Amino acid sequence: MEIKPLSDVASIDISGVDKKTKEKEYSIKLCNFTDVYYNWAVSLDNLNSFMNATANKTEIERFSLKKGSVAITKDSETRDDIGIPCYIADDFSNTLLGYHCALIKPQKGVLDGRYLNAYLNTKMARKYFSNQVSGSGQRYTLTIGGIGAVQIPIIELENQIRIGKFFSIIDKKISINKKINAELESIAKTIYDYWFLQFEFPNEKGKPYKSSGGQMVWNEELKRDIPEGWTHTTLSAISNMYQPKTFSAKLIDDNGKYRVYGAGGYMGQYSDFNHEHAEIFISCRGSCGDIYKSMPFSLITGNSMIVHPNNDDLFEYLYLTLERIGVKNCITGSVQPQITRDSLNGWRLVLPTEQIINHFATITKSIFIRQEKVIEENQELISLRDFLLPLLMNGQVKFKE
Numbered sequence: 434m435e436i437k438p439l440s441d442v443a444s445i446d447i448s449g450v451d452k453k454t455k456e457k458e459y460s461i462k463l464c465n466f467t468d469v470y471y472n473w474a475v476s477l478d479n480l481n482s483f484m485n486a487t488a489n490k491t492e493i494e495r496f497s498l499k500k501g502s503v504a505i506t507k508d509s510e511t512r513d514d515i516g517i518p519c520y521i522a523d524d525f526s527n528t529l530l531g532y533h534c535a536l537i538k539p540q541k542g543v544l545d546g547r548y549l550n551a552y553l554n555t556k557m558a559r560k561y562f563s564n565q566v567s568g569s570g571q572r573y574t575l576t577i578g579g580i581g582a583v584q585i586p587i588i589e590l591e592n593q594i595r596i597g598k599f600f601s602i603i604d605k606k607i608s609i610n611k612k613i614n615a616e617l618e619s620i621a622k623t624i625y626d627y628w629f630l631q632f633e634f635p636n637e638k639g640k641p642y643k644s645s646g647g648q649m650v651w652n653e654e655l656k657r658d659i660p661e662g663w664t665h666t667t668l669s670a671i672s673n674m675y676q677p678k679t680f681s682a683k684l685i686d687d688n689g690k691y692r693v694y695g696a697g698g699y700m701g702q703y704s705d706f707n708h709e710h711a712e713i714f715i716s717c718r719g720s721c722g723d724i725y726k727s728m729p730f731s732l733i734t735g736n737s738m739i740v741h742p743n744n745d746d747l748f749e750y751l752y753l754t755l756e757r758i759g760v761k762n763c764i765t766g767s768v769q770p771q772i773t774r775d776s777l778n779g780w781r782l783v784l785p786t787e788q789i790i791n792h793f794a795t796i797t798k799s800i801f802i803r804q805e806k807v808i809e810e811n812q813e814l815i816s817l818r819d820f821l822l823p824l825l826m827n828g829q830v831k832f833k834e
Contacts, residue, residue: 434588434828440581442544443537447507447577448496448530450488458487462528469504469534473604474520474550480528488529496536498525501546505553507575508533511682515575516562518553520546522601535580545590547597555822556687558583586826595832596825603818610807610814617807621800624793625753632660634789655781663785669778671747672740676717676774677707679735687819692812694727696720696736706730711805713740713752715760717772722761726752728805738772746790749797754782 439445452463462483468475475498488496498504502521509515530536539546552558565579628634632649633641643649648661655665668674682700685693689702696716709730714737716723727733742751763776785793824830 434586436584437587438581439537439549439583439585442585442587443539443549445577445580446495446536446538448532448534448536450486450492450496450529451532452484452486454485454487458489459493460527461486461488461493462525463531464498464504464525464528464534465531466506466509466533469506469519469530470514470517472519473554473607474522474547474601475504476522477525478608480525483528486529486531492529493527496529498523498528498530498536499538500524501539501541503537503539503546503550503553504530505535505537505575505580506533507535507580509573512563512566512573513559515566515573516553516559516580518550520550520601535575535577537580542590544585544587545593545597547601548593549585551596551600551822552585552826553583555826556819557823588828592832599825599832600818600822603814607811607814610811614804614807617800617804621749621797622753622757624796625750625757628789628793629750629754629783629785630757634660634785635792652783655783659783660785663783665781666784667778668740668780668782669774671744671784672742672751674741674774674777675739676735676737677733677739680732692728692731693734694725694731694737695734696723698723698725700734703732706732708733708739711748711801713742713748713755714738715740715755715772715777719770721764721770721772722759724752724756724760726801728808738774738777740777744790746794749794749801750785750790753797758782 450463452465462480463486464475464483468479468483472479498521500521500523504519504521506515506517537549539549561583562575566573566575568574632643632647636642636645636647642660649658650661652659652665680693684703685701686703687701689704691703691706693700693703694714696719708727711729712727712733714725714727714733716725716736717738718736733739740751740755742748760772760777760780763772763780764770765773765776821830
């Protein structure tokens, strides 16, 4: 095995392609920072999630996404968000890597892209990039020199390809599971919309309520018609709202057993939890008003507002109501946007009958439980990947011939 700096075995180019649309430029799709950050690999399946933009001929020549390349994050407000790699799994047409990222093109016959992606995902490489960043306070960045100086173990190309393929298989399973969870979420939202926005929940005969002549009654508080027997309520009347204790992101530990959630959703792992059961929470600092639900046995930080329903059967209805309707109108503060308990207390919503709530909970609880199992499976796959990665790299574990 030979150790070489990345710049000796690959070309590195810093993208400056922004998301603006400019006249006299060519229409393109743009793979952005978040697309790189959240994916082990991007394929044509990701294309519809890329944003529309424009680019000139030179940018198209330099930053088009081609199979075998590796993209890497190079600028961020957070030091640990820099140096995150992503393998380009397909040849894209008119699709470019966006700014705040660098495009790495391995030398053919010397370095395999999937192997490089796997190596750059090791804790050793992550630590190297974290130490290489320049800047402080508002912005951190990596230079071409910093990226190119990372030391890459060059093993036989055949073994590189084996290692790359192995981790690609794991990643494909993780990606499939993410799609399953997205579909489960979509099913739950579709049922919610049909029952509580269109009011076509099953009546006593099992037929759609409104289209079967179900009585609608004007509600003065909500200023709209709702099914007969339903009423209105406020968030404070049906839930307990509170902010947990603050938690420093510096305490995040990849080896921790429990998931950590903050204002931006999932943050990482930690050795302890502060909520035994799944909870609904709202981001209330920074990016305010986003709705999330946690896994059981999780740590939720003080940048979030917990909304714990008074009745367990209200959980699914309340989460989907908050998610579908939103609470952006509860944001206060001109300098520092925030959401407080006071601003949420009077948030009004429709309250169906107990029978309908219980029926809905029976259907959707199974969906949410399935989602939790998929997340747990993905966490196990990620742990397996992170455990085997260094062992395969240094030869402690080998593929059976």
